[in-house]
Amino acid sequence: MEINQPPYYIRITIKLLLGFLIFYILHVAQDVLIPLTVAVLLTFLLMPVSNKLIKWKFPPTIAILCSILLALVVVAGLFYFFYSQIVSFAEDLPLLQAKLLEKVEFLQHFVNETFRITKEQQNVLVKSKLQENIADSGLLLLDLFSSTGTFIANFALVTVYVFFLTLYKKKFKQFIEAIVMDGKHNSYFEIVKKVAGVSQNYLKGIFLDVLILSILNSTGFLLLGIEHAILFGVLASVLNIIPYIGVLIGSILPVLMALLTKDEIGYAIGAAGVCVTVQFIDNNFITPYVVGSSVSINPLTATIALIISASVWGLAGMVLCLPLTGMLKVVCDHVEGLKPIGFLIGEEVDYRKNKFKLGRK
Helix, strand or coil, X not given: CCCCCCCHHHHHHHHHHHHHHHHHHHHHCHHHHHHHHHHHHXXXXXXXXXXXXXXXXXXXXXXXXXXXXXXXXXXXXXXXXXXXXXXHHHXXXXXXXXXXXXXHHHHHHHHHHHHCCCHHHHHHHXXXXXXXXXXXXXXXXXXXXHHHXXXXXXXXXXXXXXXXXXXXXXXXXXXXXXXXCCCCHHHHHHHHHHHHHHHHHHHHHHHHHHHHHHHHHHHHHHHHCCCCHHHHXXXXXXXXXXXXXXXXXXXXXXXXXXXXXXXXXHHHHHHHHHHHHHHHHHHHHHHXXXXXXXXXXXXXXXXXXXXXXXXXXXXXXXXXXXXXHHHHHHHHHHCHHHHHHHHHHECCCCHHHCCCCCCCC
């Protein structure tokens, strides 16, 4: 007996409502889901290390703790580097403040000569804006302390998640075997294996990419004589993890420093030139070979994923959007009914090479 299906527009409406419900749940439960997602990605990254130690006859618990400790050493090294650089930057703040006052004096003179607005009128306007924003400054300071505490708590939570996710990996495997019928669990294991491979290759590629870009950016800024060149070089490279927006922010900071500390605009143009040149080298030579095709999604999908992820999970979503979208593509490519979606978000240009039919049934 054939079961009558609801009309096509009703099915589409139900799917859209389900999609909105999923995004709503992701947004509401972000305090739980973001640390868990980061932990899953780090588990995939660190699992080869713990597996190697287990093969060397380390007890599983000790092997997992050693892999986590290795990751903590790397993170601590990064924090120490940025802390030392920021301390050095803070020592130069009085000099930078004096330079800023000189630039403000020059700008006020320019505005007075061009628009006939006196310095007194400019000062009144600036003071009124400062008074309007002084309350917001206190709120921002409170948010900063709150965010710092939340970050520390989430960092500890991620460490706990990574430990237990790695420790109970066999239990998760047995769980899949128990819920999957007809002996199809091997195909699911293959999907999980490829998803893990995507996250491993992407994270390792990103770390190496940041290292190479840090050397190139810092070298360029040092040759120009920009103050705190290493700090801005590394910061621009780290911000490059955030698609599109991070590149822009990382490029603006050294340009502003050059404008503030140098008397000639050519240094600022040179700093911008370094950022553009390094980004060109990264997009055409470094990323294709270092990161490779681990996240083989097209630019349109990457842009949409960035916007949606930012609206759902904020800054964390912007950082996680590319690996998560790449993992989603792997799932779509291996599930028969989702292959058209995998084709749509991927970089494939010839649908005839894919074993599915485009079109509505």
